Amino acid sequence: MANQTAASIATSSLSPDLIKLNNHDRIVLRDLAGMVADLAMRPVEEEKRKLWYAHNELKPGRPLIFCDPENGWNEIITEDQILCEGELAKSWEMVLRKEIFWGTRMGDDRVTEPFFNVGHVYTETDWGMHERKIGGDHGGSYKWDAPLKSYDDFDKLKFPRIDVNHQATADVVALAQQAFGNLLTVRLKTSWWWTLGMTWTLANIRGLEQIMLDMYDEPENLHRIMAFLRDGTLTRLDFLEINGLLSGNFDGTYVGSGGFGYTRQLPQKDFDSTHVRTRDMWGFCESQETVGVAPEMFAEFIYPYQVPILERFGLNCYGCCEPLDKRWAFIKDAPRLRRVSASTWIDPEVMAGQLGGNYIFSSKPNPTHLAEPVLRQEEARAEIRKVLEAGRKHDCVIELIMKDNHTIGNNPENVVQWCAMAREEIERMF
DSSP states (O other), X not given: OOSSHHHHHHHHTOOGGGOOOOHHHXXXXXHHHHHHHHHHTSHHHHHHHHHHHHHHTTOOOOOEEEEOOGGGHHHHSOGGGOOOOSHHHHHHHHHHHXXXXXXXXXXXXXXXXXXXXXXXXXXXXXXXXXXXXXXXXXXXXXXXXOSOOOGGGGGGOOOOOEEEOHHHHHHHHHHHHHHHTTTSEEEEOOOOOSOOOOHHHHHHHHOHHHHHHHHHHOHHHHHHHHHHHHHHHHHHHXXXXXXXXXXXXXXXXXXXXXXXXXXXXXXXXXXBTTBOOGGGSEEEEOOGGGTTSOHHHHHHHTHHHHHHHHTTSSEEEEOSSSOGGGTHHHHXXXXXXXXXXXXXXXXXXXXXXXXXXXXXXXXXXXXXXXXXXXXXXXXXXXXXXXXXXXXXXXXXXXXXXXXXXXXXXXXXHHHHHHHHHHHHHHHHHO
């Protein structure tokens, strides 16, 4: 997740008594916000913005680059660099420092925008059951104990419920406006979901291995739970839309599993700027949890339940780490599909031939090349070159999205060098 979503996440469960900034923190934040504001005023930002608009409209042009170090940010912006003292101030400082690194060092095509996003303060219930996670400290791996051990307990499942603390939300907005008002435009903009694909939730509730067994042993019950998750997801979207809690993602918002939402095809022509609807937005589904499932099983048990969700949105993204060249026959007719994830596990030649110039080829190069203290340039360059060659051959609209980094080898230069290398390869071929 990217593009200031950290600010939204940080306020989602924030205790109202923590919505405060001391004078020291205000000074630190305003200094950083001033740097971001200056970066956002550069002519190059408008040039990059235009590139994304054309790109999302499938117009021919050079491939675009975006790099999100994700967990690697902790190796770029370390604790000793954080100067703020308060919990909220620290999270805002991290957002601003990321913006500055993106704008001054990264070298990708991400636009530095003159905004500061804050999210609603809210709580949300689970699905009536909650997995027990074992491990996972500091962003590491974990295993989980899935709660739905028998379908006899199916009736214990409940649709999640969102409760927004409107007063605390207003307080956060006011505090941000006091801090940044004459430097950055403060926006209430909550990221209510990353994916609407549901198989992450399914795996947490039932267990990944058990899902695969259910496809043979409990097919009717697996269909039953997928229908339940579909209906609960649609109910959640209804709630957010009816209560005016949605924000447009047709601007510089990160959408899908990579890329940005800049488009003039959204919102809809009858759009009321005071009320965003799902049909005014980009939607996103994926099913990377079922990567080990045959395409036909995916088509039977998963994809039909995602289609009604995708139908709600004006444009759609599909896929993350799963190899979609194996599933293309089933997802190619997804409603208003525009951005398709091409993970490192796909065959670039096959995927490029399937997409042509009709969809965005959202390439996800292998992040392990950046995971060592010295960037593995030969391997990384060869992978990018293979994607670009296949994409050029089939007139694809390509973006290179470096993400899913759990570490960057404790070397911030790895991401900088990767972006420079990707740009060199693009300039060589386009």
